[in-house]
Amino acid sequence: MLLNSKGFALLLATSIALITAAFLFLLDHIQFTVLVVAFCISFAASFLLIYVSLEFLIFKEIQNIYIGIDKINRKEFKSYTEQSIQSSKNPLKRLNQEIAAYAVRKQQEIEELRKLETFRREFIADVSHELKTPIFAAQGFVLTLLDGAVDDENVRYKFLKKAAKSLEGLNLLVQDLLVLSQLESGDLTMQLDIIDIQDLTKDVFEQLEEKAGKKSIELLLKNPKPEGVYITADPVRMTQVMTNLILNGIKYGNEGGYVAVYFKEDDQRMAVAVEDNGIGIPKEHIKRIFDRFYRVEKSRSKKQGGTGLGLAIVKHILEKHNAKISVQSVIEQGSTFSFKIDKGVPDKL
Ligand SMILES: Nc1ncnc2c1ncn2[C@@H]1O[C@H](COP(=O)(O)OP(=O)(O)OP(=O)(O)O)[C@@H](O)[C@H]1O
Ligand SMILES: [Mg+2]
Numbered sequence: 001m002l003l004n005s006k007g008f009a010l011l012l013a014t015s016i017a018l019i020t021a022a023f024l025f026l027l028d029h030i031q032f033t034v035l036v037v038a039f040c041i042s043f044a045a046s047f048l049l050i051y052v053s054l055e056f057l058i059f060k061e062i063q064n065i066y067i068g069i070d071k072i073n074r075k076e077f078k079s080y081t082e083q084s085i086q087s088s089k090n091p092l093k094r095l096n097q098e099i100a101a102y103a104v105r106k107q108q109e110i111e112e113l114r115k116l117e118t119f120r121r122e123f124i125a126d127v128s129h130e131l132k133t134p135i136f137a138a139q140g141f142v143l144t145l146l147d148g149a150v151d152d153e154n155v156r157y158k159f160l161k162k163a164a165k166s167l168e169g170l171n172l173l174v175q176d177l178l179v180l181s182q183l184e185s186g187d188l189t190m191q192l193d194i195i196d197i198q199d200l201t202k203d204v205f206e207q208l209e210e211k212a213g214k215k216s217i218e219l220l221l222k223n224p225k226p227e228g229v230y231i232t233a234d235p236v237r238m239t240q241v242m243t244n245l246i247l248n249g250i251k252y253g254n255e256g257g258y259v260a261v262y263f264k265e266d267d268q269r270m271a272v273a274v275e276d277n278g279i280g281i282p283k284e285h286i287k288r289i290f291d292r293f294y295r296v297e298k299s300r301s302k303k304q305g306g307t308g309l310g311l312a313i314v315k316h317i318l319e320k321h322n323a324k325i326s327v328q329s330v331i332e333q334g335s336t337f338s339f340k341i342d343k344g345v346p347d348k349l
Contacts, residue, residue, distance in 0.1 A: 005054040013047035061092040068100045072107050126293045130173055130307055138166040176309040179240075180292065183316040190234040190320045194344035197238065197272060198229040201261045204242045212250050212259070219246070222262035222275075229263045231270050232344040237317045242274070244310040245337050249276035251306065252335075265343060273338035280331035290315045290325070 020042040021035050141163035149155050182188040198221065205219040212219050231238075242261075249259035257277045264271040281289060285296045292312040311325075318325050318339050329335035 005051060005059040009047050009051035009054055012050050013043050016046040017043035057090065058092060061090070061096050064093075065096050065099060068096065069103065072100070072103045075107070123292070127177065130293065131170065134166040134170040134173070138163045138170070141166070173307050173309070176307065176313060180309060180313055180316065183313065183320065188320075190237060190317075192232050192321075193235055194230055194346055195233055195235045195238065196228040196346070197231050197233070197242075197270070198225060198263065200235065200239055201242055201246075204239060204246055207243065208246055208250060211247070215250065215253060216256045217250050217253050218258040220258055220260040222260045225263070228346065229265075229270060230344040230346045231272075232342040233321055234317075237320075241314050241317050244314045245274040248310060248337075249274055249278060249335075252276070253278035257334075266340075268343060269340040270343045271338060271340045273336055275334065275336040277334035280333055280335055281327070281329040282331055286327055286329060289327070 017039045021039040024030055024035055024038050141159045145156065145159050145163075149159060179188070201221060205221075208219065246259055246261070253259060253276045259274065259276045261272070261274050264273070281296055285294075288294045289296065290311045291308075293308040294312075295306060295308040315325055318341075321341055323339045323341045325337060325339045327335060327337050
């Protein structure tokens with residue numbers, strides 16, 4: 001810097017000393033030595049005063065601003081935010097802190113936007129990939145039929161059925177995506193009601209009986225409560241949560257295994273757990289299974305008709321109920337998904 005604190009202090013001190021000497025010179029009978037001494041003293045005193053105040057009050061703070069900006073550029077937010085939180089009486093220090101806090105906020109917003117942008121890009125790539133598979137499959141069957149297979153009575157029905165199955169998969173995927181986007185945008189509000197989750201689970205069991213039967217998987221209600229198990233939740237969404245969890249238990253369960261649901265209440269909340277003795281989830285995948293499109297074994301999940309959206313939807317719905325899903329799993333032994341939800345007091349009428 002051309003004018004640092006020393007240069008600035010020298011300039012100002014010289015001017016002050018010159019002005020002082022000039023004033024003294026106006027007095028009568030003033031000796032030259034006195035003038036020189038007065039010049040030197042006022043120069044030294046002014047220089048020291050100005051230099052120290054500039055150095056400690058202004059330039060040091062400006063230096064701190066540079067250090068801070070440098071830290072922000074190097075993304076060392078933590079240390080700088082902590083330092084900038086302490087308030088000070090020095091206006092320059094406060095300004096420095098304000099600048100730092102603002103810069104950190106802006107930098108974090110930029111980071112967040114960048115993350116969102118990457119996420120959006122990945123999401124579009126994932127969605128296109130997932131949509132491509134059933135569309136290509138259905139297209140393949142229809143084209144084969146148009147190419148002449150339609151005249152063969154044996155394959156006609158088979159191909160049409162396969163095309164319909166692919167389109168059904170496509171429909172389910174689009175529906176799941178819609179629900180997920182509505183949940184995330186906040187468009188889907190929960191219609192809270194007091195519901196008997198035990199009854200709801202029995203209904204879900206009925207719906208999935210056939211699927212479970214195909215793998216000889218038993219659907220159990222552990223420790224059933226004759227008086228019912230009441231919670232405060234949106235019945236439609238809670239059915240979706242239980243269906244997803246129980247269906248996963250069946251899909252990733254072993255032949256002849258079980259899926260058990262049980263409830264445990266404490267003072268305010270009801271714990272709901274869905275347990276299976278299926279293939280389990282490797283530790284390193286547990287954190288990610290709630291991400292959309294995430295599947296532990298893509299091939300196995302695909303065979304089961306899975307898109308990897310089920311648990312993402314479950315997580316979102318539960319969050320809207322102030323509940324957090326957790327999972328415990330041991331590979332080859334099974335998994336338990338559980339959450340705690342607000343209890344409900346049923347109407348006595
Ligand atoms: N009970 C379970 N046992 C073992 N693995 C599971 C279990 N539940 C989920 N997973 C694993 O977590 C992944 C994500 O589950 P999620 O329900 O989100 O997707 P999906 O079942 O593949 O597809 P979708 O539910 O959308 O039809 C699954 O692909 C599977 O690998
Ligand atoms: Mg699933």
